[in-house]
Amino acid sequence: MPKKANQAKEKLETLAEHLRRGWKKLHPVKDELLEKVREAVRKQWDQEQSAKREKTKSRTKRKSKDQGHDYFY
Numbered sequence: 001m002p003k004k005a006n007q008a009k010e011k012l013e014t015l016a017e018h019l020r021r022g023w024k025k026l027h028p029v030k031d032e033l034l035e036k037v038r039e040a041v042r043k044q045w046d047q048e049q050s051a052k053r054e055k056t057k058s059r060t061k062r063k064s065k066d067q068g069h070d071y072f073y
Helices: 003-027 031-066
Strands: none
Touching: none
C-alpha cells in the first residue's frame, strides 16, 4: 500500500510541475508587473523599518527619563 501511495504522490508532483510549466509559458510574468511588486514590497519594508526605529527611539527616550536624564529632552 505505501508503495502505491508513493507512486501516486510522484505522479501528482510530476503533473503539478507540467501544469506550472504550461501556465508559465501561456502567461509569462511581465517586467512591469514585477517592478510594481518590487516597489510595493520596498514601501512596506520601509514602513516597517521606520516603525521599528520609532519604537526603539521611544524606548530609549523613556528609559533615559526613567533614569533621571530629563535634561537630554
